[in-house]
Amino acid sequence: EGVGGLGFNTNEWPFDDIEVRKAFSHIWNLEKLMDKLFFNEYVGTNSYWPWSKYEHPDNPIQDYNPDKALQILNKAGWKKNLDEKWLSKDGKQFEIDMYTYAGWDRIHNSLVNDLESIGIKLNLVVIQNPFEKYIQKTFTMHYGGWTGRPIPDPDQSLHSKYADDIDVTNATSMANKTIDSLIEAYEANWNFDERVQIMQKIDSVSTREYHFIFGWAAPYGWRGLYQNRFGMPERGLSYGSNRYHKHWGGWANHILLWWSDPEKKELLRQARQSDTMSLPIDRELIDYWNKLSK
Known part of the structure; x- marks a missing residue:
């Protein structure tokens, strides 16, 4: 910043x-x-x-x-x-x-x-x-x-x-x-x-x-909605322009660093076909700088 x-x-x-x-x-x-x-x-x-x-x-x-x-x-x-x-x-x-x-x-x-x-x-x-x-x-x-x-x-x-x-x-x-x-x-x-x-x-x-x-x-690199079928790194990414991706990451780098998790993908498929099944909610905040704890 x-x-x-x-x-x-x-x-x-x-x-x-x-x-x-x-x-x-x-x-x-x-x-x-x-x-x-x-x-x-x-x-x-x-x-x-x-x-x-x-x-x-x-x-x-x-x-x-x-x-x-x-x-x-x-x-x-x-x-x-x-x-x-x-x-x-x-x-x-x-x-x-x-x-x-x-x-x-x-x-x-x-x-x-x-x-x-x-x-x-x-x-x-x-x-x-x-x-x-x-x-x-x-x-x-x-x-x-x-x-x-x-x-x-x-x-x-x-x-x-x-x-x-x-x-x-x-x-x-x-x-x-x-x-x-x-x-x-x-x-x-x-x-x-x-x-x-x-x-x-x-x-x-x-x-x-x-x-x-x-x-x-903003003490975060990205906000967004996504399907619960992805694996992701333990830490978040800070905000950066295209020029500086190699240094600290850019707002769209989650597309490059997340992966399709086979187990989550299968559970999502089952949930879509069921009227009663619900999926666990993954952590919604990766607060690496401890700025959102309040």
Whole structure:
């Protein structure tokens, strides 16, 4: 998996203030979104390289805590009087726009409501291609993400030399000298274990810059219906594109790795001819990452 979620334009108001970004990491009720809209099919992430060896185990937790978010904003100078609905600072109301795709309001309306509850007005602006605004850095806040790679390349997405460029994966304008130094050390090091440690440090520093409210991802490689006549491997497959099948598998690789089990096939034949016979249900989840245990 690659990084995904709500990315901020840190070169522009109001997200040029790290305290505002930090507050936003406690504003969106993702657990409610998972339960009410996504049927608990997804799991929240908390890293630039979620569920991989490169994820730092002590990244700051981004949980739904509106009281904490409001406390951070108040400390940063955002206030509202008892007769006011919206927060303001230096006479400017906290109102922002977010470009979104047609139909995505069903997801982002919950964010609108969560922000409104603490005094922030979010306007959803439907356009044909929000990603173009994102990559051109003419956005305020954008929901989206990047695919992962078998061997991470943090240079393009996190090095400060791309912070002011457009059409780059460093669309949030990350510019941190510590991250730059770690990236350069990573690229000069050919020891695999040491590279993993460096990547974890990069993840730790990057997450503490709060350029993303991390979103959600599917902790599985495939969902589908199938006849109960197949044998299958003990472990599941993660998601991957055609290009990377040799590294970690693709969503259709079950077709290659499952096999027709003669005993199951015969039982299925008998069950089809019987009005009373039922077949045992095989395990429906292969939860290799232990992300769906709840």
